[in-house]
Amino acid sequence: MGIIICQSCNKTIDVFEGEKVTKLYAKGNGCTHCKQTEQKK
Ligand SMILES: [Zn+2]
Numbered sequence: 109m110g111i112i113i114c115q116s117c118n119k120t121i122d123v124f125e126g127e128k129v130t131k132l133y134a135k136g137n138g139c140t141h142c143k144q145t146e147q148k149k
Contacts, residue, residue: 114139 110130112122116138138146 114142116142
């Protein structure tokens with residue numbers, strides 16, 4: 109399986125099925141978690 113990691117917080121934000129173990133860093137400025145954190149500031 110593969111995992112998608114947020115570049116900003118290094119958390120796993122999504123997983124997908126696949127034959128190989130793959131790590132992908134999410135493009136853009138952070139995940140939903142990061143955006144929610146920013147809004148609280
Ligand atoms: Zn994040």
